[in-house]
Amino acid sequence: MRSSGTQVHPLDGVRILDLFAGPGGLDVAAHFLGYKSIGIEWDQNACQTRYAAGLPTFHADVSVMRETRFDEIPTSVDILAGGPPCQSFSVAGRGAGRAALDTVKEFIHRLVGGEDESRIDGDLHGLGVDPRAALVLEPLRWLLKAIETEGRDPYRVIVLEQVPAVLPLWDVYAQLLRSGEGRLNGVKYEADCWELKTEQFGVPQTRTRAVLVARLAGSGAIERPEASHLPFNVRRGQGNATQAQMLPTDSGAEPCWLSMAEALDTASSLTGSSIDISRLRTEGKTKFFVVSNYGSNGDPKRRGRRLSSEPAFTVTGKVSRNKLYKNVADYEAGKSDRFTIPESGVLQTFPHNFPWSGKDQAQQVGNAVPPRLGMHVLSEVLRGTVPSKDELTRSRTWPNVPGTTADELRAIGCGDQSQCPPNGHKTGRATRKPAPSPAHLRTTPQNE
Template sequence: MSSPGTQVHPLDGVRILDLFAGPGGLDVAAHFLGFKSIGIEWDRNACETRYAAGLPTIHADVSVMRETRFDEIPKSVDVLAGGPPCQSFSVAGRGAGRAALSTVKEFIHRLVSGEDEALIDRDLHARGVDPRTALVLEPLRWLLKAIETEGRDPYRVIVLEQVPAVLPLWGVYAQLLRSGEGRLKGVKYEADCWELKTEQFGVPQTRTRAVLVARLVGSGAVERPPTTHLPFDVRRGRGSTARAQMLPTKSGPPHGWLSMAEALDAASALTESSLDMSRFRTGGRTKFFVVSNYGSNGNPKNRGRRLSSEPAFTVTGKVSRNKVYRNDEDYDADRSDRFTIAESGVLQTFPHNFPWSGNDQAQQVGNAVPPRLGMHVLSHALRGTAPSDAELAGSTTWPTFSGNTADELRAIGCGDQSRCPQNGHKVTRAGRKSAP
């Protein structure tokens, strides 16, 4: 904290640039590790959450920011992070990105070789590459921009995450970063990439992410972050299990994955928590089961189920559609409940009091990187060690920021609104600001 009378600018000491920042999963992780970040985010609703949370933000298109406003990024930034939009790569989507993997690999090599970027953009369009898929090239373009801009240093550390389907592209990234070829101008990185399962890092949710970490040669080797919890078998057999037997009799295994009940109970017990688990308590214990909004094994009618003693399904933007039942009697009577936004955020390991704002809050929650996974990845990338027990323990409650702080950050992020994404501040007939 600053001493009385000392005014600190929100961008002073920023080290991490978070592209496609969303509501702030990586930024929240950075905060609890003691690092300051700034995010670039296109969606107005996510920006409103970030302003309320006190997270420095620029409401802008990542590509436009790189092309015309690169000089606005603080020169103190030496870490490039981000997770490009995953819809076209996601298993839940139509898979345009997965089908375009070989094409995108080609364009990665063309970018590094020094081919004209305007020609590359024309070819991307001519070959029908989904614009969202093409955004996976943006982190590389930002790196090359920093290397080629006078007065800028190459990023010291790079951290990228995406859905598992993108792992082959991160492999190409890592290979080129190690080579220092072409437009990299001899700048070499130690780089590697892996699939990481969130429940193995203390996230009460099964979710797999493809993660790339790179560090400038001389900054130390890049190693896979060690797991802290056991994996969860998502293919366990329950097809013939009676509903009455589905409710848990005990929590998960010692030192195993973190269950939904454990995470939600712990959050509800915190000071000034708004979470109320009493609606799910039976005999003094939290018990429920969740029926997914998605089908299983290609059958839309075969809804997956998770017990409260197990990790949650992957928290997506449709998390509010999952049905929660206290017992089989409620199931038979179709008396279901839903997770609140705060509860869904806790399952993503956001603090219980994180100030979700704007519209489409469920989508914001689902799009975010789980902060606890982010803490492990960023800590290993920046410090070569795991986050401390104290840092992890302290990540359950978010500091409160005044409305003046949010207004100041909004002025930085949106300014006169003329440089924000087109229609990014459009007002609906009801007088509410809509998402871009």
């Protein structure tokens, strides 16, 4: 976040390439750990947030960038990261990708085996595989591209995340990376993958992610990131509880996780905070409960409930539909409130003053990787340590970004807009409604 007076180009010293970057969850994590990153993001709204935050960005389709603009990626990049779209794998979606897991595994082997990529693409299209599901192949394509491009070194570190259903694919990735076979050309990695629960890493939200971590062989064994908190029991023995029994009571138990109330209280107390939760305070204490937009235990009419002393539900693009109540009387009277965008960002562990911009901000928040989880994963794979207390404290506030910096990054990311995704910008008065963008270009991750 340097001012233009330092005469440092925004892409100088970039180490991390973030595919499907969204508004910047992994980039925010990298910043507070002292690493510079650049993201590739298709969605113009997410790009607007990234520019305002001072995050270097290419407004581009990931596959197009790899095929025709690979030389624009700084040669200093040695860490490949990303979270491919997960709509078709997510349990919140229709699950077409889950049914295609075995098919996608086959295509992973074919890619590494050296089959012609155009033939692979044709077969994928012919089988009717959801194009978004096929995008989990993109990190592998980028890895192979770096190995096969003269003047480029193999990525030193790889970090990928997705919904838990994708763990079997990450396991195939890990096996192949350890083998060095085929197009890997003898380049071997130490690699492992796990399911990580975000609340165990200080995120005030329950969310499970499938994470793959790999490092060039000879750099030491891969260790699972060390949890800082205990897991939260999302079922809590409610089973067949009635609606009345699901309303909040005071248990008096000490929490073993970071709660919504604690996270919001801390954010609201920071200098210049954009978080004001006075509306949720009773007798000087932040106390409320949340009724989810989603059903519970398979019943769409039975909404789950969380106390303010507990972690939030998974923050999705529909987070603004969750209803907040200060007490049971307000619930019975239908007097509800909603999380604001900054509050939703804090529950994702974004800084309280992160400059959310553009449209569809709730979707941007829900799409993002929680930065606190990213800090733990990146710190372990890059440094073999947990993030320091000072780093975690500093991550609550985002540095001020001059408008000149945002403008410079916009010029780098969009330029004359000729290389941006189709219909990625609205210019002038449209005489007709733009046609929907092709499905294979919709590369913003949907982390539901």
